[in-house]
Amino acid sequence: MAKKVLLVYAHQSSGSFNAAAKDAAVEILTAQGCTVEVSDLYAMKFKATATAEDITGGVKNAEHFSYGEETKLAWEEGRLAADIKEEQRKLTEADLIIFQFPMYWFTVPAIMKGWFDRVLTLGFAYSVEKPYSLEIFKGKKAMLSFTTGAHESMFSANGINGDINVTLWPLQNGVLHCCGFQVLAPQIFWAPSHVSSEARSAMLEAWRTRLQGLLKEEPLVFTPPECFDKEKGFQLKPEVHEKHATKEFGLTVGHHLGKPLPPNSQMKAGV
Numbered sequence: 659m660a661k662k663v664l665l666v667y668a669h670q671s672s673g674s675f676n677a678a679a680k681d682a683a684v685e686i687l688t689a690q691g692c693t694v695e696v697s698d699l700y701a702m703k704f705k706a707t708a709t710a711e712d713i714t715g716g717v718k719n720a721e722h723f724s725y726g727e728e729t730k731l732a733w734e735e736g737r738l739a740a741d742i743k744e745e746q747r748k749l750t751e752a753d754l755i756i757f758q759f760p761m762y763w764f765t766v767p768a769i770m771k772g773w774f775d776r777v778l779t780l781g782f783a784y785s786v787e788k789p790y791s792l793e794i795f796k797g798k799k800a801m802l803s804f805t806t807g808a809h810e811s812m813f814s815a816n817g818i819n820g821d822i823n824v825t826l827w828p829l830q831n832g833v834l835h836c837c838g839f840q841v842l843a844p845q846i847f848w849a850p851s852h853v854s855s856e857a858r859s860a861m862l863e864a865w866r867t868r869l870q871g872l873l874k875e876e877p878l879v880f881t882p883p884e885c886f887d888k889e890k891g892f893q894l895k896p897e898v899h900e901k902h903a904t905k906e907f908g909l910t911v912g913h914h915l916g917k918p919l920p921p922n923s924q925m926k927a928g929v
């Protein structure tokens with residue numbers, strides 16, 4: 659069956675490198691028979707702030723407004739704002755979601771963070787009682803594709819910005835894995851503004867090649883939620899800890915168990 663792809667795209671300029679990366683993805687995936695929908699956040703003037711206006715028909719407790727609780731109720735009752743509903747529809751239908759953006763302050767631009775805050779609502783995308791365990795996105799793949807201002811050497815364990823695997827952890831674990839997506843390795847276009855036009859063309863060509871097999875890629879490895887004990891405040895179960903005691907590296911960037919980080923675990927599948 660033809661796959662559906664959602665491209666959530668955040669750049670202000672159609673002449674940007676990000677636009678070129680987005681256009682390549684649309685072209686190659688469409689040529690493979692995929693249906694590609696693009697949420698062009700700046701063009702849509704996507705609202706980035708999580709406020710009571712995201713709920714229609716009044717809120718339960720205006721005095722002490724709780725965005726999570728109020729949007730959960732509104733989602734259950736079909737009272738979320740139209741733009742949120744529309745993005746949630748696109749997400750529900752998609753098999754693969756690609757987030758295309760320039761890195762801003764080690765993370766996504768505010769407009770894309772607003773998309774996370776407003777679209778991935780409590781109940782729909784995550785659960786407090788069952789963290790990392792909702793089934794809605796279980797069969798779906800998601801990935802980050804982004805440009806940087808910094809060169810790759812600067813985002814290394816000895817580089818001035820530190821290990822890129824650490825930078826990726828909050829987005830790939832805290833957003834994508836937390837919502838239950840299978841997370842594909844990121845596509846990073848290092849410093850397109852500071853390299854030759856040949857190097858830029860080579861980066862785009864490598865992306866085009868990767869796109870050909872993207873839907874068949876294996877996801878990154880995370881510690882499954884079953885490894886944590888709910889009764890003990892979601893701590894790692896002793897048997898998992900013991901099983902890993904003699905291993906050289908920690909489990910993941912976050913669950914490092916006081917050991918060296920597993921090399922490149924946020925960059926490559928299967929490590």
Ligand SMILES: Cc1cc2nc3c(=O)[nH]c(=O)nc-3n(C[C@H](O)[C@H](O)[C@H](O)COP(=O)(O)OP(=O)(O)OC[C@H]3O[C@@H](n4cnc5c(N)ncnc54)[C@H](O)[C@@H]3O)c2cc1C
Pocket residue numbers: 669673674675676677678759760761762763764765804805806807808850851855858859862
């Ligand atoms: C608020 C803010 C915070 C930032 N924080 C960080 C940070 O934390 N870490 C970090 O590393 N960087 C950071 N940056 C830098 C930012 O990540 C880069 O400026 C951005 O990633 C560059 O991507 P772009 O698409 O905007 O590049 P552009 O400037 O649009 O493009 C780069 C070059 O590619 C060319 N190009 C466009 N299309 C093509 C094509 N089809 N083929 C070949 N070449 C093409 C363009 O003409 C240009 O010469 C930050 C920037 C801002 C504004």
